[in-house]
Amino acid sequence: MTKPLLILIAGPYASGTNGDPRLMSANLERLEDAAWPIFRAGHVPMIGEWVALPVLSSAGATGPTDPLAADVMYPVAERLLAHCDAVLRLPGESRGADQDVAIARRRGIPVYYSIDEMPDALPAAAEPEAALALVDAPSFLADPAMTPDMQAMYDEDVADDGFVWNLTRVWAYQPETRKKLDELMLAALSSSGLSARQRGVLVTATASTLGDAYCSFAWGGRLARYADPATAAGVLSGADVGLTEQERAMAEWARQIAKDPNSTIPDDVQLLRDAGLDDAQIFAITAYVGLRIAMATVDDALGARPDAGLVAKTPEEVRAVVDYGRRPLSA
Template sequence: MTGSFLGEPSVSPQVQALYDEDLADGGYVWNVSRLWAHQPDTLKDLFGLMSQAFAPSGLTFRQRGILVTAAASALGDSYCSLAWGGKLGKASDAAIAAGVLTGGDAGLTDQEKVMAAWARKVARDPNATTPADIQALRDAGFDDGQIFAITAFVALRLAFSTINDSLGAQPDAELAQSLPREVREAVTYGRPVAG
């Protein structure tokens, strides 16, 4: 079982390196890695581009987690919501992560709430954003370079999620089992956890 709509490709050195990284990190090969094994170099380049886009923002890991979790949940992507909800829970706490996943945002700073709202707008309807949304980001303390960096990062994360979701990537059972109950229960959308 590949955990997606596609069969697993032959194992090349690049594919094996992708799998080995998963095994070293968590003890199992993620379904999303089995999917991206069709183009492991593209995955590496995409993650590199995400890092390059995010770097000028000057944001913390927690803030990156808020952006990804807010965007993934707005898109309805259960896989990234669970994965990054777990990461955000470790960077803050499970209740804060669950709040971002459900749109409640309890426990976030005012600046973080503005960031989360922006990530959700970019995910749901980028054509509905307005100059007032940009001003809200400025008022929260972000300069235009940071706003561009945040937006580029969120858009690239959405591209990653769109590929995963379109091709049926299911969240791993091992991932879901490793998460706090609050995070698991907050994700009631998207593809179900693999059996």
């Protein structure tokens, strides 16, 4: 079982109809027939035509055979796939549906070919008493006994930010491990020539894909400074507004690694080359993203809560899109 997924239903709509509105309507009904089974399994169904057809109508187009349709139908599906968690590919020839599948595979999004392949969603459950008892705790762990190395970590946080980060309290059990991990992450990018802004793009894309609220707040705030709040919020939401072509390619690569590293193919690496990255840089960003995932895994698994002080200084645009992961600790 899994969390509820937003699932794009892909299949024939205009294909094979020769523009006959009755046939297109019948095809849309077949797509919609899959909506109830998806909803019944605990997920949220989505069909591109539910969005594209109203867009066409509001633009003054006469319908899906209007010349404007080419500028709306496929782009709508591509934009939806920035937010969808899976694709259900129904039978039948369809260039648009095949394109949806290709985009999903490039982005590491699962593709199902029948309702039976989809996992059921986890039902909503009340918080256990143990979780309620920890509602105002910075993590699931108690603070370890103070050591000189631990005190040095705390002092550095206070000097830089005015408070001790909750993730620092978690890593206080092994300060040397945290130090070496930080050094590894810096070493991974040391010869890449990538800017602080590009590093921010990589981390925010990775964190939001993982559902890691802590790094989303922290690095969303940083990217807002390196670029602007709208750009940071765009990367966190998957819209990637304000990014260069190269940065968009890097963000998509980071998301694919975070979702399913086994889904990558040579064409995905070629897209990075086409965006101007050489193989050494591709290795560097891949290693960096992998190390960021390792750090986030430890933080999230041990319940590290985003700090009230961190969230307070994060731009509103970023706070508005980080609606996942661990709930921030109250002030």
